[in-house]
Amino acid sequence: MTMTATATVAETKYPKSDAEDVRTKFSARDVSVFYGEKQALFDVALDVPRHQVTALIGPSGCGKSTFLRCLNRMNDTIPICRVTGDIRLDDNNIYAPDIDVVYLRARVGMVFQKPNPFPKSIFENIAYGPRIHGIAMDKNDLDKIVQTSLEKAGLWNEVKDRLGEPGTGLSGGQQQRLCIARAIAVQPEVILMDEPCSALDPIATAKIEELIDELRSNYTIVIVTHNMQQAARVSQQTAFFHLGYLVEHSTTEQIFTNPDDQRTQDYITGRFG
Amino acid sequence: MAKAQQHTVKSFDEELNQLENVLVEMGGLAEVQLDNALDALVRRDEERAERIIAADKKIDELERDVDNRVMRVLALRQPMADDLRAVVTALKTASIIERIGDYARNVAKRTAVISQNPPPGTIQSIARMGNMVQGMIKDVLDAYVSRDVQKANDVLVLDERVDLLYNSLFREFLTYMMEDPRNIAACTHLLFAAKILERIGDHATNIAENVHFLVSGEIPEDRPKGQQSIYEVEDS
Numbered sequence: 001m002t003m004t005a006t007a008t009v010a011e012t013k014y015p016k017s018d019a020e021d022v023r024t025k026f027s028a029r030d031v032s033v034f035y036g037e038k039q040a041l042f043d044v045a046l047d048v049p050r051h052q053v054t055a056l057i058g059p060s061g062c063g064k065s066t067f068l069r070c071l072n073r074m075n076d077t078i079p080i081c082r083v084t085g086d087i088r089l090d091d092n093n094i095y096a097p098d099i100d101v102v103y104l105r106a107r108v109g110m111v112f113q114k115p116n117p118f119p120k121s122i123f124e125n126i127a128y129g130p131r132i133h134g135i136a137m138d139k140n141d142l143d144k145i146v147q148t149s150l151e152k153a154g155l156w157n158e159v160k161d162r163l164g165e166p167g168t169g170l171s172g173g174q175q176q177r178l179c180i181a182r183a184i185a186v187q188p189e190v191i192l193m194d195e196p197c198s199a200l201d202p203i204a205t206a207k208i209e210e211l212i213d214e215l216r217s218n219y220t221i222v223i224v225t226h227n228m229q230q231a232a233r234v235s236q237q238t239a240f241f242h243l244g245y246l247v248e249h250s251t252t253e254q255i256f257t258n259p260d261d262q263r264t265q266d267y268i269t270g271r272f273g
Numbered sequence: 274m275a276k277a278q279q280h281t282v283k284s285f286d287e288e289l290n291q292l293e294n295v296l297v298e299m300g301g302l303a304e305v306q307l308d309n310a311l312d313a314l315v316r317r318d319e320e321r322a323e324r325i326i327a328a329d330k331k332i333d334e335l336e337r338d339v340d341n342r343v344m345r346v347l348a349l350r351q352p353m354a355d356d357l358r359a360v361v362t363a364l365k366t367a368s369i370i371e372r373i374g375d376y377a378r379n380v381a382k383r384t385a386v387i388s389q390n391p392p393p394g395t396i397q398s399i400a401r402m403g404n405m406v407q408g409m410i411k412d413v414l415d416a417y418v419s420r421d422v423q424k425a426n427d428v429l430v431l432d433e434r435v436d437l438l439y440n441s442l443f444r445e446f447l448t449y450m451m452e453d454p455r456n457i458a459a460c461t462h463l464l465f466a467a468k469i470l471e472r473i474g475d476h477a478t479n480i481a482e483n484v485h486f487l488v489s490g491e492i493p494e495d496r497p498k499g500q501q502s503i504y505e506v507e508d509s
Contacts, residue, residue, distance in 0.1 A: 206281035213284055232349040233282065256348040 025050035025190060025220040026071060031085035033066050033075065040066045044085070044246045046239055048190075053212060053221040055231035055252065058241035059272065064224045067241070068192050071222065072108035073101050089190075106133055109183030113195040115175035117167030117182075122159050125167040125178055126150065129186040145185055152218075153181035154211050173204025177211065184219075191215065193223040197230065209234050228268055232256050240264045285350055289359060292342045293418075296363050299335040299370045300414040306332070306377035307410065307473070311403040313381060314466070315396055317388035325381040332374035339367035362487045366417065369476050369483075373410065376469045376476075383462045391459045392449040399466050402438050405431070406470050409477040416484050425484035428477055429493070435474040442467045 026048035033041040041063045048054050048071075056064035066075070073094060075081045087094050094104055106129070118125050126146040129135075136142040146163070150156040155177040159170070167178050176196060183191055193212075197205040212221060212234050225231050231238055232252060239249035240261075248261045259265045266272050280286050306325055313321040343364045346352060352360050380403075387396065409428050416424035446460040446467070486492050 203281070210282045213282060229351050232351070233285075252349065253345055257344055 023050050024048065025090065026222075027086075027088045027091075028067075028070070029086045031067070031070060031083070031087060033063070033070065033084075034082045035078070036080040040244055041070075042244045046246060046249060048220060048222055049237060050220045051216055051218075052237055053216050053223060053235040054237040054239065055235035056222065056224045056239050056241060057226070057228055057231045057267075058247075059267065060226065061243075062241040063244045064239075064241045065194055067246075068194055068222060068224045071190070071192055072105050072110055074105075074110065076101065103133075106186040107188055108190040108192060109186065109188035110192045110194070111176070111179050111183055111196050113198050115172060115179050115199065117170070117175050117178050119166070119168060121164045122150075122167050122170070122178065123163040125182055126185045129182060133186055135186060149181040149185040150178075152184050152215070153177045154207065154214075155181055171204070173200050173207060176200060176204070176208060180208075180211065180215075188219060190220045190222065193221065195225055196223065197225075197227070205230070228256075240267060242267070288342070288346055288350065289356065292339065292346065292360070292363050295335055295338050295342065296367055296370070297414070297418060299332055299339070299367060299374075300410075300417075302328075302332050302335070303370050303374045303377065304407065304410055304414070306374055307380070307403070307407055310377045310380040310384075311400055311407070313384050314387060314403075315400050317384070319385050319388070322381040322384035326378050329374050329378040332371055336367045336371040339363060358487050358490060362483045366480055366483050369479050373473050373476050376473050379469050380466050383466050386462045387459055387466065389459065390455070391463065392446075392456050395446065395449070395460070395463050398442055398445065399463060399470070402435065402442065402467060402470050405435055405438065406474045406477070409435070409474055413477045413480045413484065417480065417487070420484070420488050422485055422488050425481040426493075428481045432474050432478045435471060439467055439471040 024047045026046075028044055028046045028048075031041060031044040032039060044063075044067060046067075056068060058064050069075045070083055070087055071089075071094075073083075075083055083095065089104075089108065093099075118128060120128070123146055126149050127136075127142050130142060130145050136145055147156060147160075150159060155174060158174060159165075159178075167175065170178060176199075180191070180196075197208050200208065209230070212223070215221060223231070223234065225234075235252045237249065238252045238255040240247045240255065240259075240263075242263055248255065248259060248264045250260070255264065256268060259268065306328060309321060309325050312318070313325060343360055346360050350356075387399075409431050412424055412431075413428045415421070416428065443464065446464050449456045450460045482492050
């Protein structure tokens with residue numbers, strides 16, 4: 001797969017529309033994951049629609065983060081981890097032998113629970129990715145990408161006068177938005193978020209949730225959260241995992257007002273355990 | 274407490290605003306229905322009465338819309354404090370407005386019978402009582418939208434006068450029925466119509482209490498009473 005250095009990003013490819021866009025971005029079929037002998041996911045089938053937020057919920061150890069990491073092949077970095085089944089991004093199998101995994105991880109970006117800015121300046125944090133992927137034509141281009149990414153992450157106004165300062169000097173909420181900007185800078189189509197607000201206070205969390213709402217017009221978002229209320233606030237689709245199985249998935253409204261499966265209802269009403 | 278600034282997550286504000294818009298639309302429709310019903314009565318317009326009866330369905334649909342929106346907001350947004358009161362009050366108020374719509378339809382249903390040979394002045398009496406109640410509805414819905422507790426209190430006071438007017442109309446219609454049995458059919462329906470209007474007035478006071486709860490989180494324990502004693506008869 002070759003790198004295409006398009007300057008303008010997803011906003012021209014996926015214009016915002018009022019109607020929910022139900023075309024599928026990711027489709028997973030018969031996905032199982034093994035850590036050595038232990039099976040962590042059992043035959044998961046799930047469609048992730050584009051330009052929507054899909055939330056993966058479930059108790060600890062249910063496999064939701066494991067599934068998330070399949071979507072950009074982060075599980076490849078774990079030696080004992082084995083993934084079977086079929087995962088397609090825009091109808092292309094991401095585990096095909098000719099797939100450029102580095103490019104895949106630019107198209108499918110990831111934001112983690114604990115903000116992890118590089119030990120570099122704010123500017124360098126954002127510029128690093130586009131530079132090594134060869135996205136920027138020149139210094140001017142790079143400056144523009146850095147500014148656009150920070151604007152899209154809602155951080156530009158707060159940091160525009162101190163781009164040379166270390167990224168680690170920002171508050172927790174700002175650092176997380178910096179990490180989102182960093183993911184955006186390499187022109188992804190999908191942003192995966194693994195408990196992005198767990199380490200943040202309620203105000204910072206609300207700002208990230210508003211940001212997620214704005215981002216979905218240009219990106220597809222999949223978010224893992226152990227906070228069901230956050231899943232309810234932020235997502236349009238919800239998938240409930242339990243003990244490695246995908247128990248139920250539907251619209252968020254359906255899941256939280258009238259789920260089909262007793263296990264789902266028990267979990268969301270706090271009757272578990 | 275003053276109305277707070279907007280929520281950080283803007284879509285939450287939009288959902289709350291849309292919920293209130295549907296409620297306001299319901300209230301407006303109910304007001305129109307009542308106005309038309311009274312007008313149809315005064316003009317003895319049976320055709321118009323039929324249209325009013327059919328139009329009640331729209332209010333029922335809007336109530337279901339409010340129900341669905343409230344469920345959605347409660348499940349997906351976990352509203353707290355004033356947001357929670359706003360959502361719960363919207364649910365309760367929608368139910369009341371739907372009843373008011375039903376009552377307006379019931380007045381319209383009686384147009385045909387009442388308009389045949391009513392005793393002189395009786396339809397005008399009903400219309401006057403109807404106008405008082407219309408004023409209450411309009412004021413209480415305004416109070417709801419503007420979160421105006423004082424205006425809601427004024428509606429509570431007005432209900433006393435409506436009840437007094439109902440009592441005096443009751444006596445008036447009884448007199449006509451005793452004078453001449455041919456008046457009984459029309460006067461019985463006039464009585465029902467008066468009772469319906471009195472019930473609408475009561476519902477307006479329920480909405481007024483909801484406004485209290487919405488704004489302050491409390492329901493007034495003692496309804497503010499008017500100056501008149503219960504033995505006085507309203508001059509009609």
